Amino acid sequence: MTTATTTPASTLAVQATGVGKVFPTKAGDVTALTGVELEVRAGEFVSLIGPSGCGKSTLLRLIADLDEATTGELTIFGKPARRARIDQDYGIAFQQAGLLPWRTVAANIGLPLELHKVPKAQREARVAELAELVGLTEFIDRYPDQLSGGMQQRVAIARALAASPKLLLMDEPFGALDEMTREYLQGELTRIAAETGAAVVFVTHSIPEAVFLSDRVVVMSPRPGRITDVVETGLGSVRDESLRENPAYFEKVTAVREALHGAKVERANER
Amino acid sequence: MSTAVVPGSRMPSWLRVVAPIVVGLLILAAWTLYVEFGDAPRMLPSPIAIGQEFVLRWGIIWDDMVVTASNALIGLTVGAILAVVLAGLAASAKPIDGMLAPLVAALAVIPIVAITPILNTMFGASSQFGRQAVATIAAFIPVFINVLRGLRQTRPVHRDVLRASAASGAQTFRMLTLPTAVPYLMTGLRVASSLAVIAALVAEYFGGPADGIGTSIATYAKSGRAALAWAYVGGGILIGLVFFLVTAFLERLVTRHAPG
Numbered sequence: 001m002t003t004a005t006t007t008p009a010s011t012l013a014v015q016a017t018g019v020g021k022v023f024p025t026k027a028g029d030v031t032a033l034t035g036v037e038l039e040v041r042a043g044e045f046v047s048l049i050g051p052s053g054c055g056k057s058t059l060l061r062l063i064a065d066l067d068e069a070t071t072g073e074l075t076i077f078g079k080p081a082r083r084a085r086i087d088q089d090y091g092i093a094f095q096q097a098g099l100l101p102w103r104t105v106a107a108n109i110g111l112p113l114e115l116h117k118v119p120k121a122q123r124e125a126r127v128a129e130l131a132e133l134v135g136l137t138e139f140i141d142r143y144p145d146q147l148s149g150g151m152q153q154r155v156a157i158a159r160a161l162a163a164s165p166k167l168l169l170m171d172e173p174f175g176a177l178d179e180m181t182r183e184y185l186q187g188e189l190t191r192i193a194a195e196t197g198a199a200v201v202f203v204t205h206s207i208p209e210a211v212f213l214s215d216r217v218v219v220m221s222p223r224p225g226r227i228t229d230v231v232e233t234g235l236g237s238v239r240d241e242s243l244r245e246n247p248a249y250f251e252k253v254t255a256v257r258e259a260l261h262g263a264k265v266e267r268a269n270e271r
Numbered sequence: 272m273s274t275a276v277v278p279g280s281r282m283p284s285w286l287r288v289v290a291p292i293v294v295g296l297l298i299l300a301a302w303t304l305y306v307e308f309g310d311a312p313r314m315l316p317s318p319i320a321i322g323q324e325f326v327l328r329w330g331i332i333w334d335d336m337v338v339t340a341s342n343a344l345i346g347l348t349v350g351a352i353l354a355v356v357l358a359g360l361a362a363s364a365k366p367i368d369g370m371l372a373p374l375v376a377a378l379a380v381i382p383i384v385a386i387t388p389i390l391n392t393m394f395g396a397s398s399q400f401g402r403q404a405v406a407t408i409a410a411f412i413p414v415f416i417n418v419l420r421g422l423r424q425t426r427p428v429h430r431d432v433l434r435a436s437a438a439s440g441a442q443t444f445r446m447l448t449l450p451t452a453v454p455y456l457m458t459g460l461r462v463a464s465s466l467a468v469i470a471a472l473v474a475e476y477f478g479g480p481a482d483g484i485g486t487s488i489a490t491y492a493k494s495g496r497a498a499l500a501w502a503y504v505g506g507g508i509l510i511g512l513v514f515f516l517v518t519a520f521l522e523r524l525v526t527r528h529a530p531g
Binding site: 064066086091096100114 | 429432
C-alpha cells in the first residue's frame with residue numbers, strides 16, 4: 001500500500017499500516033486482526049462493519065490505545081496512538097454509556113476536563129455548551145440512574161466531545177437502544193459530527209446504520225479479522241430522514257450487504 | 272399512593288409501624304403477667320421494675336454506657352482505618368494480598384474474646400486497652416473483607432473511559448476505584464459496628480477496670496440485683512442500636528446513586 005504518499009500523514013485522522021493483533025490464549029495464539037490498511041481523513045465519517053469476531057471493535061481499541069497492536073504501525077494525526085491518547089486527540093463512546101453513577105450529568109460530561117485540570121469556570125461553560133449540543137440542558141443536575149438509555153448515551157457522547165477532539169471513536173454506541181431512539185440519535189450524531197468537524201470511526205453491525213452515517217463503509221470479515229472491502233457511499237453531507245427513503249441510499253445498503261456476504265470467498269481466493 | 276388502595280397487596284404504611292409495636296407491647300404484657308401471677312425465676316423481674324430501675328439509676332448507667340461505647344467506637348475507628356489501609360495495599364499489590372489473605376482468614380476464625388483475659392493481664396487491670404484491642408480486631412475483619420472486594424468491582428467500561436481520558440493511576444484510584452468501593456466500605460462498617468459493641472461489652476466479662484456495661488451486668492447479676500442488671504442490659508441494647516442506626520443511615524446516604 002503506497003497511498004500514504006498521496007496524502008501527507010498529518011492531515012490523516014487515522015493511518016494504519018499492516019496492523020495486526022494476536023491475543024495469546026491457553027489454547028494457543030488467536031489472530032484477531034491481520035494486515036489492516038486503513039486511512040481516515042480529517043472530518044471523514046467511516047464505519048467499520050462486519051460479523052462478530054471480525055475484529056472491528058479490536059481495531060477501534062487499537063486506535064484508542066486501549067490495546068496495543070502486535071504488528072504494523074498506527075498513527076493518529078501523525079502521532080503514535082499512545083501519544084494521541086495522552087494528548088486527548090480523540091474522544092470515545094462505547095455500547096454501554098459507562099457513566100459514573102455517583103456523578104451528575106454535568107460532572108460526567110466534565111470528567112475528561114476535570115482529569116486534565118481545566119479551571120472550574122471554563123469547565124462549567126464547556127459543559128453547558130455540550131449539554132446544549134446533545135439537548136440535555138434541563139437534565140444537567142440529574143444522576144445517570146434517573147435517565148433513559150438514550151439520554152445516557154447522549155451524555156456519553158457529550159463526554160467524548162468534552163476535550164474538543166478532532167476524532168470521535170464509537171463502538172456500537174446505539175447497539176443497546178430501541179429502533180426509534182436509535183434513528184433519532186443517528187440523525188443527531190451526523191449533525192454533531194458536522195458541527196464539530198470531527199472525523200468519526202464508528203463500529204456497528206447494522207448495515208442501514210453504517211450507510212446512513214458514513215462517507216465510507218469499511219467491510220470486515222472474521223477468522224482472521226481483516227478488511228475485505230470499502231464502499232464509498234457518496235451520499236453527500238446532508239443526512240436527514242428523507243435520506244432513508246432515497247433510492248441512492250438503498251443502492252448503497254445493497255452494495256454493503258453484497259460486500260459483506262459475497263466478498264468473503266473472492267478475497268479468500270486472492271490470498 | 273394508589274398501592275395502598277389495592278386490597279391485600281401491601282400493608283398500609285401506618286400498619287407497618289404500628290404492628291411491631293403492638294406485638295412488642297403484647298409480649299411485655301405477657302411478661303408482666305407471668306412475673307406477677309406466675310412462677311417466675313427470681314432473676315426475672317417484671318419490665319416495670321426494670322424500667323423503674325433504669326430511670327432511677329440512669330446516672331450510673333449512662334457513665335458505664337460512655338465507657339463501653341467509647342471502647343467500641345475506638346475499636347471501630349482504629350479497626351476500620353487499619354482495614355481500609357491494608358485492603359488498599361492488598362488490592363494494589365498481589366504479593367501483599369498473598370501475605371494478608373491467610374492471616375485475615377486465621378484472624379476471622381479465632382474467637383477474639385478468648386484472648387481477652389490474656390490482653391487484660393498483659394496491659395494491667397486499670398487499662399481499657401485490652402477491651403479496645405478486642406473491639407479493633409472484631410471490627411477489622413468485616414471492613415477489610417468488604418473493602419477489598421469493593422476495590423475490585425470497577426467495571427471494564429469505566430476503566431476504559433478513564434484510560435481513554437488519559438487519567439493517571441492516582442486519578443483513576445480517586446475518581447473510580449475509591450467511589451466504587453465506598454458502598455462496600457459502608458456495608459462493612461454496618462456489620463463491624465455491631466461486632467465492635469458486642470466485643471467491647473463481652474470483653475468486660477474477662478477482667479480489666481471495674482467499669483462498663485458488661486462489668487456492671489456481671490456484678491449486679493452475681494449480687495442478685497436482677498432489675499438493675501436488666502436495666503444495664505437495656506443500656507447495652509441502646510449502644511448497639513445507636514451504632515447500628517448511625518452506620519445504616521450512612522450506608523443509605525452513600526448508596527443512593529451506587530451502581531447495581
